[in-house]
Amino acid sequence: MNTPVIGVLALQGDVREHLVALAAADAVARAVRRPEELAEVDGLVLPGGESTTISKLAVLFGLMEPLRARVRDGMPIYGTCAGMIMLADKILDPRSGQETIGGIDMIVRRNAFGRQNESFEAAVDVRGVPGDPVEGVFIRAPWVESVGAGAEVLAEHDGHIVAVRQGNALATSFHPELTGDHRVHSLFVDMVRADRTAESL
Protein backbone atom coordinates (compact mmCIF):
# COMPACT_ATOMS: atom_id res chain seq x y z
CA MET A 1 0.00 0.00 0.00
CA ASN A 2 1.15 3.48 -0.74
CA THR A 3 -1.34 5.67 1.14
CA PRO A 4 0.40 8.90 2.02
CA VAL A 5 -0.26 10.68 5.31
CA ILE A 6 -0.98 14.34 4.60
CA GLY A 7 -1.34 17.00 7.26
CA VAL A 8 -3.40 20.18 7.20
CA LEU A 9 -1.92 23.06 9.17
CA ALA A 10 -4.69 23.61 11.72
CA LEU A 11 -3.79 26.90 13.40
CA GLN A 12 -6.76 28.68 11.78
CA GLY A 13 -8.83 28.48 8.60
CA ASP A 14 -10.88 26.02 6.56
CA VAL A 15 -9.05 22.96 7.86
CA ARG A 16 -12.04 20.62 7.87
CA GLU A 17 -12.76 21.11 4.16
CA HIS A 18 -9.16 20.22 3.27
CA LEU A 19 -9.24 17.12 5.49
CA VAL A 20 -12.41 15.98 3.68
CA ALA A 21 -10.95 16.71 0.22
CA LEU A 22 -7.69 14.86 0.99
CA ALA A 23 -9.56 11.83 2.31
CA ALA A 24 -11.68 11.85 -0.85
CA ALA A 25 -8.43 11.91 -2.87
CA ASP A 26 -7.27 8.71 -1.11
CA ALA A 27 -4.85 10.14 1.42
CA VAL A 28 -4.83 9.72 5.19
CA ALA A 29 -5.50 13.26 6.39
CA ARG A 30 -4.77 14.70 9.82
CA ALA A 31 -4.63 18.08 11.50
CA VAL A 32 -1.18 19.49 12.37
CA ARG A 33 -0.70 22.10 15.12
CA ARG A 34 2.60 21.05 16.73
CA PRO A 35 6.18 20.42 15.54
CA GLU A 36 5.98 16.73 16.53
CA GLU A 37 2.80 16.34 14.43
CA LEU A 38 4.51 17.99 11.49
CA ALA A 39 7.37 15.49 11.72
CA GLU A 40 4.96 12.60 11.10
CA VAL A 41 3.39 13.65 7.80
CA ASP A 42 4.53 12.98 4.22
CA GLY A 43 3.08 16.23 2.90
CA LEU A 44 1.23 19.28 4.17
CA VAL A 45 -1.64 21.54 3.11
CA LEU A 46 -1.71 25.18 4.19
CA PRO A 47 -5.43 26.02 4.26
CA GLY A 48 -7.28 29.21 3.49
CA GLY A 49 -7.68 31.59 6.40
CA GLU A 50 -6.11 34.84 7.52
CA SER A 51 -2.44 34.78 6.55
CA THR A 52 -1.49 37.31 9.27
CA THR A 53 -3.11 35.17 11.97
CA ILE A 54 -1.64 31.88 10.71
CA SER A 55 1.82 33.40 10.37
CA LYS A 56 1.72 34.84 13.90
CA LEU A 57 0.57 31.59 15.46
CA ALA A 58 3.19 29.60 13.52
CA VAL A 59 5.96 31.82 14.93
CA LEU A 60 4.48 31.83 18.44
CA PHE A 61 4.17 28.06 18.71
CA GLY A 62 7.58 27.21 17.24
CA LEU A 63 6.32 25.90 13.91
CA MET A 64 7.82 28.41 11.50
CA GLU A 65 11.40 27.08 11.54
CA PRO A 66 10.38 23.39 11.36
CA LEU A 67 8.06 24.28 8.45
CA ARG A 68 10.87 26.05 6.60
CA ALA A 69 13.25 23.16 7.25
CA ARG A 70 10.81 20.58 5.89
CA VAL A 71 10.04 22.67 2.80
CA ARG A 72 13.80 23.10 2.21
CA ASP A 73 14.15 19.31 2.47
CA GLY A 74 11.56 18.93 -0.27
CA MET A 75 8.42 17.92 1.65
CA PRO A 76 5.46 18.31 -0.74
CA ILE A 77 3.31 21.25 0.30
CA TYR A 78 0.14 22.83 -1.12
CA GLY A 79 -1.22 26.25 -0.13
CA THR A 80 -4.63 27.74 -0.96
CA CYS A 81 -5.26 31.50 -0.71
CA ALA A 82 -3.67 32.38 2.67
CA GLY A 83 -1.57 29.24 2.15
CA MET A 84 -0.34 30.63 -1.18
CA ILE A 85 0.78 33.77 0.63
CA MET A 86 2.63 31.62 3.18
CA LEU A 87 4.53 29.88 0.35
CA ALA A 88 5.64 33.09 -1.37
CA ASP A 89 9.29 34.05 -1.05
CA LYS A 90 8.07 37.66 -1.08
CA ILE A 91 4.82 39.49 -0.22
CA LEU A 92 4.06 42.93 -1.59
CA ASP A 93 3.07 45.22 1.28
CA PRO A 94 3.29 42.66 4.11
CA ARG A 95 1.75 43.58 7.46
CA SER A 96 4.33 44.47 10.08
CA GLY A 97 6.15 41.34 11.19
CA GLN A 98 4.30 39.06 8.76
CA GLU A 99 6.62 36.16 7.96
CA THR A 100 6.24 33.50 5.30
CA ILE A 101 7.51 29.96 5.03
CA GLY A 102 8.61 30.58 1.46
CA GLY A 103 9.42 27.83 -1.01
CA ILE A 104 8.12 29.30 -4.25
CA ASP A 105 10.09 31.99 -6.03
CA MET A 106 7.15 34.36 -6.51
CA ILE A 107 5.89 37.75 -5.41
CA VAL A 108 2.31 37.69 -4.13
CA ARG A 109 -0.12 40.59 -3.73
CA ARG A 110 -2.55 40.05 -0.86
CA ASN A 111 -6.31 40.67 -1.41
CA ALA A 112 -5.37 41.57 -4.99
CA PHE A 113 -8.81 40.69 -6.41
CA GLY A 114 -10.45 43.02 -3.88
CA ARG A 115 -12.55 42.80 -0.75
CA GLN A 116 -15.41 40.39 -0.06
CA ASN A 117 -17.88 42.19 -2.35
CA GLU A 118 -15.50 41.53 -5.26
CA SER A 119 -15.02 37.86 -4.31
CA PHE A 120 -16.21 35.57 -7.11
CA GLU A 121 -16.46 32.16 -8.73
CA ALA A 122 -14.98 31.49 -12.15
CA ALA A 123 -13.91 28.54 -14.25
CA VAL A 124 -10.12 28.10 -14.29
CA ASP A 125 -8.03 25.90 -16.58
CA VAL A 126 -5.29 24.38 -14.43
CA ARG A 127 -2.34 22.72 -16.15
CA GLY A 128 -1.97 19.16 -14.85
CA VAL A 129 -5.69 18.83 -14.05
CA PRO A 130 -7.34 16.88 -16.88
CA GLY A 131 -10.90 17.43 -18.09
CA ASP A 132 -13.17 20.40 -17.54
CA PRO A 133 -11.92 23.62 -16.00
CA VAL A 134 -11.78 23.75 -12.21
CA GLU A 135 -14.48 25.81 -10.44
CA GLY A 136 -12.38 28.50 -8.83
CA VAL A 137 -13.76 30.11 -5.67
CA PHE A 138 -11.82 33.33 -5.09
CA ILE A 139 -12.36 34.91 -1.64
CA ARG A 140 -10.49 38.16 -0.96
CA ALA A 141 -7.96 36.29 -3.02
CA PRO A 142 -4.30 37.09 -3.70
CA TRP A 143 -2.68 36.89 -7.10
CA VAL A 144 0.91 36.30 -8.14
CA GLU A 145 2.61 39.42 -9.47
CA SER A 146 5.60 37.57 -10.91
CA VAL A 147 7.43 34.26 -10.71
CA GLY A 148 11.12 33.39 -10.90
CA ALA A 149 12.69 31.06 -13.44
CA GLY A 150 12.18 27.94 -11.30
CA ALA A 151 8.44 28.38 -10.86
CA GLU A 152 5.89 27.11 -13.37
CA VAL A 153 2.63 29.00 -13.92
CA LEU A 154 -0.27 26.50 -13.91
CA ALA A 155 -3.21 28.87 -14.30
CA GLU A 156 -4.21 32.45 -14.95
CA HIS A 157 -7.44 34.35 -14.50
CA ASP A 158 -8.10 37.65 -16.20
CA GLY A 159 -4.39 38.02 -17.01
CA HIS A 160 -3.24 37.32 -13.45
CA ILE A 161 -1.35 34.26 -12.23
CA VAL A 162 -3.53 32.20 -9.86
CA ALA A 163 -1.78 28.80 -9.69
CA VAL A 164 1.93 28.04 -9.47
CA ARG A 165 4.15 25.02 -8.93
CA GLN A 166 7.83 24.91 -8.08
CA GLY A 167 9.23 21.42 -7.47
CA ASN A 168 7.19 19.90 -4.64
CA ALA A 169 5.42 23.14 -3.74
CA LEU A 170 1.97 23.94 -5.20
CA ALA A 171 -0.12 27.09 -4.64
CA THR A 172 -3.54 28.33 -5.79
CA SER A 173 -5.25 31.69 -5.18
CA PHE A 174 -8.60 29.89 -5.11
CA HIS A 175 -10.23 27.25 -2.89
CA PRO A 176 -10.83 23.84 -4.52
CA GLU A 177 -11.68 22.52 -1.03
CA LEU A 178 -14.97 24.46 -1.11
CA THR A 179 -16.29 22.90 -4.32
CA GLY A 180 -16.51 19.13 -3.87
CA ASP A 181 -14.26 18.76 -6.96
CA HIS A 182 -11.15 17.04 -5.59
CA ARG A 183 -8.98 17.02 -8.75
CA VAL A 184 -6.48 19.60 -7.49
CA HIS A 185 -6.15 17.67 -4.23
CA SER A 186 -5.64 14.49 -6.30
CA LEU A 187 -2.85 16.25 -8.17
CA PHE A 188 -1.23 17.09 -4.83
CA VAL A 189 -1.72 13.58 -3.42
CA ASP A 190 0.01 12.26 -6.57
CA MET A 191 2.91 14.66 -5.88
CA VAL A 192 3.20 13.27 -2.33
CA ARG A 193 3.00 9.70 -3.61
CA ALA A 194 5.71 10.33 -6.20
CA ASP A 195 7.92 11.91 -3.54
CA ARG A 196 7.54 8.89 -1.24
CA THR A 197 8.35 6.52 -4.09
CA ALA A 198 11.45 8.55 -5.00
CA GLU A 199 12.59 8.54 -1.39
CA SER A 200 12.16 4.79 -0.93
CA LEU A 201 14.28 4.03 -4.01
Next chain:
Amino acid sequence: MSITENHAPETGTARVKRGMAEQLKGGVIMDVVTPEQAKIAEDAGAVAVMALERVPADIRKDGGVARMSDPDMIEGIIDAVSIPVMAKSRIGHFVEAQVLQSLGVDYIDESEVLTPADEVNHSDKWAFTTPFVCGATNLGEALRRIAEGAAMIRSKGEAGTGNVVEAVRHLRQIKNEIAKLRGFDNHELYAAAKELRAPYELVKEVAELGKLPVVLFSAGGVATPADAALMRQLGAEGVFVGSGIFKSGDPAKRAAAIVKATTFYDDPKIIADASRNLGEAMVGINCDTLPETERYANRGW
Protein backbone atom coordinates in the same frame (compact mmCIF):
# COMPACT_ATOMS: atom_id res chain seq x y z
CA MET B 1 -26.77 30.88 -22.62
CA SER B 2 -23.39 30.49 -24.31
CA ILE B 3 -20.46 28.73 -22.72
CA THR B 4 -18.58 31.97 -22.21
CA GLU B 5 -21.55 33.47 -20.36
CA ASN B 6 -21.66 30.34 -18.25
CA HIS B 7 -18.06 30.89 -17.28
CA ALA B 8 -18.32 34.60 -16.54
CA PRO B 9 -17.09 35.37 -13.03
CA GLU B 10 -19.96 35.57 -10.55
CA THR B 11 -19.92 37.57 -7.32
CA GLY B 12 -22.15 37.25 -4.26
CA THR B 13 -22.94 33.54 -4.69
CA ALA B 14 -23.91 31.47 -1.65
CA ARG B 15 -20.61 29.61 -2.00
CA VAL B 16 -18.59 32.82 -1.99
CA LYS B 17 -20.53 34.21 0.99
CA ARG B 18 -20.47 31.04 3.08
CA GLY B 19 -16.92 30.29 1.96
CA MET B 20 -15.76 33.61 3.43
CA ALA B 21 -16.96 32.46 6.87
CA GLU B 22 -15.16 29.13 6.39
CA GLN B 23 -11.91 31.11 6.16
CA LEU B 24 -12.58 32.66 9.59
CA LYS B 25 -12.90 29.32 11.38
CA GLY B 26 -10.68 28.69 14.37
CA GLY B 27 -10.28 32.43 14.75
CA VAL B 28 -11.31 35.34 16.94
CA ILE B 29 -13.34 38.33 15.69
CA MET B 30 -12.92 41.37 17.90
CA ASP B 31 -15.11 44.44 18.51
CA VAL B 32 -13.17 47.68 17.94
CA VAL B 33 -14.23 51.33 18.08
CA THR B 34 -11.14 53.08 16.66
CA PRO B 35 -8.47 52.42 13.98
CA GLU B 36 -5.91 52.12 16.81
CA GLN B 37 -7.90 49.35 18.46
CA ALA B 38 -8.29 47.66 15.07
CA LYS B 39 -4.49 47.59 14.68
CA ILE B 40 -4.06 46.16 18.17
CA ALA B 41 -6.58 43.45 17.29
CA GLU B 42 -4.83 42.66 13.99
CA ASP B 43 -1.42 42.52 15.68
CA ALA B 44 -2.84 40.18 18.31
CA GLY B 45 -3.93 37.74 15.57
CA ALA B 46 -7.64 38.54 15.13
CA VAL B 47 -9.09 37.06 11.91
CA ALA B 48 -11.47 40.01 11.54
CA VAL B 49 -12.72 43.06 13.41
CA MET B 50 -16.24 44.31 14.08
CA ALA B 51 -16.26 48.09 13.61
CA LEU B 52 -18.71 49.88 15.88
CA GLU B 53 -19.08 53.20 17.70
CA ARG B 54 -19.60 51.78 21.15
CA VAL B 55 -18.88 48.30 22.48
CA PRO B 56 -21.99 46.54 23.85
CA ALA B 57 -21.02 47.25 27.49
CA ASP B 58 -21.24 50.99 26.74
CA ILE B 59 -24.44 50.60 24.71
CA ARG B 60 -25.97 49.02 27.83
CA LYS B 61 -24.66 51.79 30.04
CA ASP B 62 -25.66 54.68 27.78
CA GLY B 63 -29.11 53.40 26.87
CA GLY B 64 -31.09 55.09 24.09
CA VAL B 65 -31.42 53.88 20.51
CA ALA B 66 -28.31 52.11 19.18
CA ARG B 67 -27.83 52.46 15.41
CA MET B 68 -25.36 51.70 12.61
CA SER B 69 -21.98 53.39 13.13
CA ASP B 70 -20.75 56.54 11.39
CA PRO B 71 -19.45 55.70 7.86
CA ASP B 72 -16.32 57.79 8.51
CA MET B 73 -15.51 55.69 11.51
CA ILE B 74 -16.06 52.43 9.62
CA GLU B 75 -13.93 53.62 6.68
CA GLY B 76 -11.18 54.66 9.08
CA ILE B 77 -11.04 51.10 10.36
CA ILE B 78 -11.20 49.58 6.87
CA ASP B 79 -8.18 51.70 5.92
CA ALA B 80 -6.24 50.80 9.07
CA VAL B 81 -6.13 47.00 8.72
CA SER B 82 -5.76 44.31 6.06
CA ILE B 83 -7.98 41.73 7.81
CA PRO B 84 -11.72 41.64 7.02
CA VAL B 85 -13.94 44.29 8.59
CA MET B 86 -17.51 43.59 9.73
CA ALA B 87 -20.14 46.11 10.83
CA LYS B 88 -23.58 45.94 12.41
CA SER B 89 -26.97 46.92 11.04
CA ARG B 90 -30.18 47.01 13.07
CA ILE B 91 -32.51 44.00 12.69
CA GLY B 92 -34.74 44.64 9.69
CA HIS B 93 -33.00 47.91 8.79
CA PHE B 94 -32.09 46.95 5.24
CA VAL B 95 -31.11 50.50 4.33
CA GLU B 96 -28.39 50.50 6.99
CA ALA B 97 -27.29 47.20 5.42
CA GLN B 98 -27.29 48.82 1.95
CA VAL B 99 -25.09 51.60 3.30
CA LEU B 100 -22.67 49.12 4.89
CA GLN B 101 -22.47 47.22 1.60
CA SER B 102 -21.69 50.43 -0.26
CA LEU B 103 -18.88 51.17 2.22
CA GLY B 104 -17.27 47.85 1.29
CA VAL B 105 -17.48 46.06 4.63
CA ASP B 106 -16.72 42.35 4.29
CA TYR B 107 -19.58 41.03 6.47
CA ILE B 108 -22.75 42.58 7.89
CA ASP B 109 -23.94 41.56 11.35
CA GLU B 110 -27.72 42.02 11.54
CA SER B 111 -27.45 42.44 15.26
CA GLU B 112 -29.71 42.38 18.30
CA VAL B 113 -27.09 44.53 20.07
CA LEU B 114 -28.50 47.47 18.11
CA THR B 115 -32.12 48.54 18.60
CA PRO B 116 -34.35 46.56 16.20
CA ALA B 117 -35.91 48.62 13.38
CA ASP B 118 -38.59 46.08 12.48
CA GLU B 119 -40.48 43.99 15.01
CA VAL B 120 -41.65 41.39 12.48
CA ASN B 121 -39.16 41.09 9.64
CA HIS B 122 -35.45 40.61 9.36
CA SER B 123 -33.67 41.93 6.24
CA ASP B 124 -33.79 39.88 3.02
CA LYS B 125 -30.13 38.92 2.99
CA TRP B 126 -30.24 37.19 -0.42
CA ALA B 127 -30.63 40.67 -1.94
CA PHE B 128 -27.04 41.60 -0.97
CA THR B 129 -23.59 40.83 -2.36
CA THR B 130 -22.10 41.32 1.10
CA PRO B 131 -22.62 38.24 3.30
CA PHE B 132 -24.51 38.41 6.61
CA VAL B 133 -23.96 36.88 10.03
CA CYS B 134 -27.00 36.62 12.32
CA GLY B 135 -27.55 35.59 15.92
CA ALA B 136 -29.59 32.59 17.06
CA THR B 137 -30.59 31.15 20.42
CA ASN B 138 -31.82 27.83 19.01
CA LEU B 139 -31.87 25.74 15.83
CA GLY B 140 -35.19 27.05 14.51
CA GLU B 141 -34.00 30.63 14.77
CA ALA B 142 -30.70 29.74 13.07
CA LEU B 143 -32.53 28.05 10.17
CA ARG B 144 -34.95 30.96 9.75
CA ARG B 145 -31.97 33.30 9.42
CA ILE B 146 -30.29 30.94 6.93
CA ALA B 147 -33.54 30.79 4.95
CA GLU B 148 -33.41 34.62 4.77
CA GLY B 149 -29.87 34.36 3.37
CA ALA B 150 -27.55 34.48 6.40
CA ALA B 151 -24.16 32.97 5.45
CA MET B 152 -22.94 32.54 9.02
CA ILE B 153 -24.63 32.03 12.41
CA ARG B 154 -23.49 33.06 15.88
CA SER B 155 -24.98 32.58 19.33
CA LYS B 156 -26.81 35.53 20.91
CA GLY B 157 -25.08 35.42 24.29
CA GLU B 158 -25.78 38.56 26.28
CA ALA B 159 -23.30 41.01 24.75
CA GLY B 160 -21.65 43.49 27.07
CA THR B 161 -22.11 41.42 30.22
CA GLY B 162 -18.78 39.57 30.33
CA ASN B 163 -20.88 36.57 31.31
CA VAL B 164 -20.65 33.52 29.07
CA VAL B 165 -23.67 31.69 30.48
CA GLU B 166 -26.13 32.69 27.73
CA ALA B 167 -23.76 31.82 24.88
CA VAL B 168 -23.26 28.41 26.48
CA ARG B 169 -27.03 27.93 26.65
CA HIS B 170 -27.49 28.84 22.95
CA LEU B 171 -24.62 26.65 21.73
CA ARG B 172 -25.84 23.65 23.74
CA GLN B 173 -29.40 24.21 22.55
CA ILE B 174 -28.40 24.33 18.87
CA LYS B 175 -26.11 21.30 19.20
CA ASN B 176 -28.73 19.25 21.07
CA GLU B 177 -31.43 20.03 18.54
CA ILE B 178 -29.11 19.02 15.67
CA ALA B 179 -28.24 15.77 17.45
CA LYS B 180 -31.95 15.04 17.90
CA LEU B 181 -32.64 15.57 14.17
CA ARG B 182 -29.94 13.03 13.32
CA GLY B 183 -32.10 10.30 14.85
CA PHE B 184 -35.30 11.24 12.97
CA ASP B 185 -36.61 9.38 9.94
CA ASN B 186 -38.17 11.15 6.95
CA HIS B 187 -41.69 11.12 8.38
CA GLU B 188 -40.55 12.82 11.54
CA LEU B 189 -38.55 15.50 9.72
CA TYR B 190 -41.74 17.13 8.38
CA ALA B 191 -43.14 17.48 11.88
CA ALA B 192 -39.74 18.66 13.14
CA ALA B 193 -39.70 21.40 10.47
CA LYS B 194 -43.14 22.53 11.61
CA GLU B 195 -42.06 22.57 15.22
CA LEU B 196 -38.81 24.41 14.41
CA ARG B 197 -40.75 26.87 12.21
CA ALA B 198 -38.08 26.38 9.55
CA PRO B 199 -38.14 25.23 5.89
CA TYR B 200 -38.25 21.44 5.51
CA GLU B 201 -35.34 21.43 3.00
CA LEU B 202 -33.03 23.10 5.52
CA VAL B 203 -34.14 20.79 8.33
CA LYS B 204 -33.44 17.78 6.11
CA GLU B 205 -30.02 19.17 5.15
CA VAL B 206 -29.06 19.64 8.81
CA ALA B 207 -30.27 16.12 9.65
CA GLU B 208 -28.02 14.74 6.89
CA LEU B 209 -24.97 16.92 7.58
CA GLY B 210 -25.14 16.71 11.36
CA LYS B 211 -24.27 20.41 11.43
CA LEU B 212 -25.56 23.73 10.14
CA PRO B 213 -24.95 24.33 6.41
CA VAL B 214 -23.06 27.50 7.41
CA VAL B 215 -20.31 28.27 9.91
CA LEU B 216 -21.35 28.56 13.57
CA PHE B 217 -19.51 30.95 15.91
CA SER B 218 -20.02 31.86 19.54
CA ALA B 219 -20.82 35.46 20.49
CA GLY B 220 -21.58 37.20 23.72
CA GLY B 221 -19.95 37.21 27.10
CA VAL B 222 -16.46 35.84 26.32
CA ALA B 223 -13.99 37.59 28.66
CA THR B 224 -11.14 35.12 29.20
CA PRO B 225 -9.02 32.62 27.22
CA ALA B 226 -10.81 29.79 29.04
CA ASP B 227 -14.20 31.22 28.01
CA ALA B 228 -13.12 31.13 24.35
CA ALA B 229 -11.81 27.56 24.67
CA LEU B 230 -15.05 26.52 26.40
CA MET B 231 -17.12 27.77 23.50
CA ARG B 232 -14.94 25.90 21.02
CA GLN B 233 -15.14 22.69 23.02
CA LEU B 234 -18.92 23.10 23.00
CA GLY B 235 -18.82 23.15 19.20
CA ALA B 236 -18.38 26.79 18.19
CA GLU B 237 -16.11 27.00 15.12
CA GLY B 238 -14.73 30.36 16.25
CA VAL B 239 -15.39 33.18 18.68
CA PHE B 240 -16.60 36.78 18.62
CA VAL B 241 -15.24 38.85 21.50
CA GLY B 242 -16.94 42.17 22.13
CA SER B 243 -16.41 44.23 25.22
CA GLY B 244 -14.19 41.54 26.81
CA ILE B 245 -10.98 42.82 25.23
CA PHE B 246 -11.06 46.59 25.17
CA LYS B 247 -12.90 46.82 28.51
CA SER B 248 -10.07 44.90 30.20
CA GLY B 249 -6.86 46.10 31.85
CA ASP B 250 -4.39 45.09 29.10
CA PRO B 251 -6.25 44.70 25.78
CA ALA B 252 -3.24 43.75 23.59
CA LYS B 253 -2.17 40.98 25.92
CA ARG B 254 -5.69 39.67 26.53
CA ALA B 255 -6.46 39.71 22.80
CA ALA B 256 -3.35 37.63 21.99
CA ALA B 257 -4.14 35.25 24.85
CA ILE B 258 -7.70 34.66 23.62
CA VAL B 259 -6.36 33.97 20.10
CA LYS B 260 -3.97 31.32 21.46
CA ALA B 261 -6.65 29.66 23.56
CA THR B 262 -9.04 29.59 20.60
CA THR B 263 -6.52 27.69 18.44
CA PHE B 264 -5.42 25.30 21.22
CA TYR B 265 -8.88 25.05 22.80
CA ASP B 266 -8.32 21.42 23.75
CA ASP B 267 -4.89 21.88 25.40
CA PRO B 268 -5.30 23.00 29.05
CA LYS B 269 -1.55 23.67 29.44
CA ILE B 270 -1.55 26.22 26.65
CA ILE B 271 -4.80 27.78 27.96
CA ALA B 272 -3.19 28.02 31.42
CA ASP B 273 -0.11 29.75 30.01
CA ALA B 274 -2.30 32.11 28.01
CA SER B 275 -4.28 32.97 31.15
CA ARG B 276 -1.28 34.13 33.23
CA ASN B 277 -0.92 37.76 34.27
CA LEU B 278 -3.52 39.24 31.95
CA GLY B 279 -4.43 42.03 34.32
CA GLU B 280 -8.00 42.86 35.15
CA ALA B 281 -10.84 41.23 33.20
CA MET B 282 -13.95 43.27 32.48
CA VAL B 283 -16.13 43.38 35.57
CA GLY B 284 -19.22 41.82 34.08
CA ILE B 285 -22.92 41.61 34.89
CA ASN B 286 -24.86 38.64 36.24
CA CYS B 287 -27.44 37.78 33.60
CA ASP B 288 -30.11 36.73 36.10
CA THR B 289 -30.17 40.27 37.48
CA LEU B 290 -30.81 41.69 33.98
CA PRO B 291 -34.44 42.80 33.52
CA GLU B 292 -36.18 41.06 30.59
CA THR B 293 -36.37 44.37 28.71
CA GLU B 294 -32.58 44.64 28.74
CA ARG B 295 -31.98 41.14 27.38
CA TYR B 296 -30.70 41.43 23.82
CA ALA B 297 -31.34 37.73 23.09
CA ASN B 298 -35.09 38.45 23.16
CA ARG B 299 -34.66 40.72 20.15
CA GLY B 300 -35.20 38.96 16.82
CA TRP B 301 -37.53 36.01 16.32
